[in-house]
């Protein structure tokens with residue numbers, strides 16, 4: 001399974017989708033770590049989705065947008081998670097100065113908004129998702145880019161509650 005598409009009626013559905021992906025990450029628990037790219041224009045819902053994901057891993061407090069800090073750490077979570085927003089990154093090389101290699105350490109999860117800004121330095125992700133305004137809500141398309149990404153999509157497909165609340169449009173495609 002390499003692609004899945006959903007339609008999210010409202011903000012709560014976007015948060016629920018993030019939580020479902022967190023559940024999938026918990027069950028796939030990769031020793032290699034997981035890199036997830038979030039694509040979409042300003043206001044598409046990337047931070048909203050990330051909030052659902054981070055709270056789904058058990059974070060109790062608020063989830064700040066890392067627009068100005070570039071990265072917010074959630075090291076206490078299992079797995080340890082880093083939430084990036086690279087919108088204001090001047091040059092991909094700045095990621096090296098930030099110590100991106102350490103963030104990408106085995107077992108960690110990196111959620112990356114605006115990954116386009118880090119091209120050339122960021123690795124190929126395990127999973128990419130794209131949010132876009134559609135019919136008053138949002139479309140959400142996942143694309144797996146690794147075996148871990150495909151395993152995550154399989155787990156996501158098994159979460160009937162998410163599929164129901166998200167209003168699945170179209171299920172999987174199995175081309176690699």
Ligand SMILES: Nc1ncnc2c1ncn2[C@@H]1O[C@H](COP(=O)(O)OP(=O)(O)O)[C@@H](O)[C@H]1O
Pocket residue numbers: 008009010011012013014040041042043044045046047048049113136137138
């Ligand atoms: N499925 C949805 N339908 C309608 N509005 C949504 C949906 N998901 C999120 N939103 C709204 O869209 C905005 C998204 O903001 P945000 O998550 O900060 O976007 P981004 O991080 O992509 O710039 C928020 O106001 C949020 O309430």
Ligand SMILES: [Mg+2]
Pocket residue numbers: 046047065085113
């Ligand atoms: Mg954002």
